[in-house]
Amino acid sequence: MIQNKSTEITVGMFVAAGLVALFVLAMKVSNFTEFNDDAGYQVIAEFENIGGLKVRSPVTMAGVRVGRVSSISLSPETYEAQVTLSIYADFDNIPTDTAASIYTAGLLGEQYIGLEVGAEDEFLQDGDVIDLTQPALVLEKMISQFLFSKAEGDD
Amino acid sequence: MPLIKIRDLHFYRGDKAIFEGVNIDIHRGKITAIMGPSGTGKTTLLRLIGGQLRPDKGTIEVDGQDVHKLSHSELYELRKRMGMLFQSGALLTDINVFENVAFPIREHTQLPESMIRNLVLMKLQAVGLRCARDMMPSELSGGMARRVALARAMTLDPMMIMYDEPFTGQDPISMGTLVNLIHKMNEAMRLTSIIVSHDVVETAEIADFIYLLSGGKVIEKGSSVQLKKSSSQWVQQFMQGLPDGPVPFHYPGVSFSDDLLSPEEIV
Amino acid sequence: MxxxxxxxxxxxxxxxxxxxxxxxxxxxxxxGIPGLAFRGSLVVQQLFYVGVLSFALILVSGLFVGMVLGLQGYNTLVDFGAEESLGVLVSLSLVRELGPVVAALLFAGRAGSALTAEIGLMKSTEQLSGMEMMAVDPIRRVISPRFLAGFISMPLLAAIFSAVGIFGGFLVGHGLLGVDDGAFWSQMQVKTDWYGDVLNGVIKSVVFGFVVTWIALFEGYDAIPTSEGVGRATTRTVVHSAFAILGLDFVLTALMFGD
CATH class of the missing domain: 1.20.5 (Single alpha-helices involved in coiled-coils or other helix-helix interfaces)
Incomplete structure (x- = not known):
């Protein structure tokens, strides 16, 4: 009972240290900071094939990160992959005829979506669809195409 | 009407019978002693009265309430009016003497600090340990620990106090102090006391009424004068502490000579 | 037979x-826990014994575990030319697995065994029984505050362990082995997911804290009230806690990460 005060102080410091550690894990270690982009807007892009694209894969423009993939589903009509992109609110001036392609970072790296800017004066709004898309390159397809063209060329 | 009424008490531990049909009355304002050889379940009896154990058969009434039919909260209300002095003292080892005595007050009341201090000092003064209030339980001798426990048992001004072997392992001086204290407390506070003990001389000195227990039954009851005159050989052996008698010195079994001559355990 | x-x-x-x-x-x-709202000081006191006194052990162990991860990870990653990913390796191992699991094992050894021994000794010296006779419910007065303190401390300790461990990995990776600090942190931040990794780790540590404290307090409360009985109960606390932590870790990992 006598050391009540110092007990309380050290306990307070301990709890504070624990909370600071959690804060560090949130802000410095994990991607928690990305989750306050609720103010952003969503656009949809349909791809013939998305390869290894995953939810939360980056969306970039000229190499700069402008958003992330927020969901992936299969369209029941077209049988194409329907990818919802969440674009940060700062980038609200992307032309409507912008093209989306799936790229691979490095030889074995992750896949991401790259946007190539179009020339329209109107900008993409929440819920808009990107029409110009280019599917991911699948290695097997590329090889077989290469072999076919090689065989045809020999004739 | 007696304060505690025990009727036809049966209690078993596994297959072993501890009590088989015990009847005891404990009268208000008196010191009642329950004596018997070690292992006759004297402490068990106190735990049964306190509601910590449940009898297999029979009833225990304290102040008109059947202890084992009370709800959890009613039982705890009743216990506030019962004090119990454990053999070890059962002091809380992480707080000092003062806080130990203050513990029941802090737990059960919202009294201001100044009043708690007065109450605690009063109780500690009564057991002569007011100036030992800053000591920790580990620094106390066995007799002092029991006196602190006694002060603690009295803080809520109970109607009765149960003493579990209060004299065991005490030197003559602290034994005398305790005997004196129990006697004085009982008179001054009009308490009802139950002493469980096998220290015949000291207990007989202050007890108004004595029950002798053995083999799960009440063997004899009466005042100490009556018991000393008892015709039962067993009672005589117990009261005078004779080494041999109806309770044999030797644990029962085959005779010594038979054991020596039997070859079975020779390896 | x-x-x-x-x-x-x-x-x-x-x-x-x-x-x-x-x-x-x-x-x-x-x-007994709702009643503690009016007895905050009891919980604070137990937070001191359960949490603060485990703090130094967790701090030092976390630092060393992180440093070892840094060294070992670097040696493996450098063969693939991927030493930039050291941060990811360190943070994911700590946040998902080592933080909750090792912190819980240390917690069981440090705080769990102390709780069992304390409660067991209180039982054998009739302190619990004495409280009962003073009309104080020992479970509410003694056990519940300790339980709550253990439950609160464990996730905090695990978070401290992970954070310090990542710092230790950074010290070795950047200071000793020369991994670029920008790459270390940024890769880590990209690949460590707040919900999927950090929060799941926190959930693990909450579960471990619950189970370890429960085991420790029950073993103490149920101990045979002799010195031998308390000793055995203390051993059982550490052994059973270790089994429970590792077994539950497998189950939780399968639920969380095993799509």
Whole structure:
């Protein structure tokens, strides 16, 4: 009972240290900071094939990160992959005829979506669809195409 | 009407019978002693009265309430009016003497600090340990620990106090102090006391009424004068502490000579 | 033969009975927790014994575990030219697995065994019984605050362990082995997911804290009140906690990360 005060102080410091550690894990270690982009807007892009694209894969423009993939589903009509992109609110001036392609970072790296800017004066709004898309390159397809063209060329 | 009424008490531990049909009355304002050889379940009896154990058969009434039919909260209300002095003292080892005595007050009341201090000092003064209030339980001798426990048992001004072997392992001086204290407390506070003990001389000195227990039954009851005159050989052996008698010195079994001559355990 | 079967049966029955008692005990402990809202100082005191006194151990262990991860990870990653990913390796190992698991194991050894021994000794010196006779419910007064303190401390300790460990990995990776600090942090931040990795780790540590504190308090409360009994109960706390932590870790990992 006598050391009540110092007990309380050290306990307070301990709890504070624990909370600071959690804060560090949130802000410095994990991607928690990305989750306050609720103010952003969503656009949809349909791809013939998305390869290894995953939810939360980056969306970039000229190499700069402008958003992330927020969901992936299969369209029941077209049988194409329907990818919802969440674009940060700062980038609200992307032309409507912008093209989306799936790229691979490095030889074995992750896949991401790259946007190539179009020339329209109107900008993409929440819920808009990107029409110009280019599917991911699948290695097997590329090889077989290469072999076919090689065989045809020999004739 | 007696304060505690025990009727036809049966209690078993596994297959072993501890009590088989015990009847005891404990009268208000008196010191009642329950004596018997070690292992006759004297402490068990106190735990049964306190509601910590449940009898297999029979009833225990304290102040008109059947202890084992009370709800959890009613039982705890009743216990506030019962004090119990454990053999070890059962002091809380992480707080000092003062806080130990203050513990029941802090737990059960919202009294201001100044009043708690007065109450605690009063109780500690009564057991002569007011100036030992800053000591920790580990620094106390066995007799002092029991006196602190006694002060603690009295803080809520109970109607009765149960003493579990209060004299065991005490030197003559602290034994005398305790005997004196129990006697004085009982008179001054009009308490009802139950002493469980096998220290015949000291207990007989202050007890108004004595029950002798053995083999799960009440063997004899009466005042100490009556018991000393008892015709039962067993009672005589117990009261005078004779080494041999109806309770044999030797644990029962085959005779010594038979054991020596039997070859079975020779390896 | 019959004797073997019989002892097996007896063991089974005893185990079931003990499990039953443990659950009744848990229920009683939990019902005592709402009342602690008015007895905050009791919890603070236990937070000191359970949490603060484990702090130094967790801090030092976390730092060293992180430093070892940094060294070992670097040696493996450098073969693939991927030493930039050291941050990811360190943070994911710590946040998902090592933080909650190692911190819980240390917690069981440091705080769990102390709780068992304390409660067991209180029982053997009749302190719990004495409280009962003073009309103070020992479960609510003694056990519930300790339970709450353990439950709060464990996730905090695990978070501290992970954070310090990542710092230790950074010290070795950047300071000793020369991994680029920008790459270390940014890759880590990209690949470590707040919900999927960090929060799941926190959930693990919450579960471990619950289970370890429960085991420790029950073993103490159920101990045979002799010095030998308390000693055995303390050993059982550490052994059972370790089994429970590692077993539950597998189950939780399968649920969380095993799509």
């Amino acid at each position: 019959i004797e073997t079967i019989r002892s097996l049966g007896r063991w089974g029955l005893n185990t079931f009975e003990r499990l039953g008692r443990a659950h009744i005990f848990l229920f009683q402990v939990l019902t």
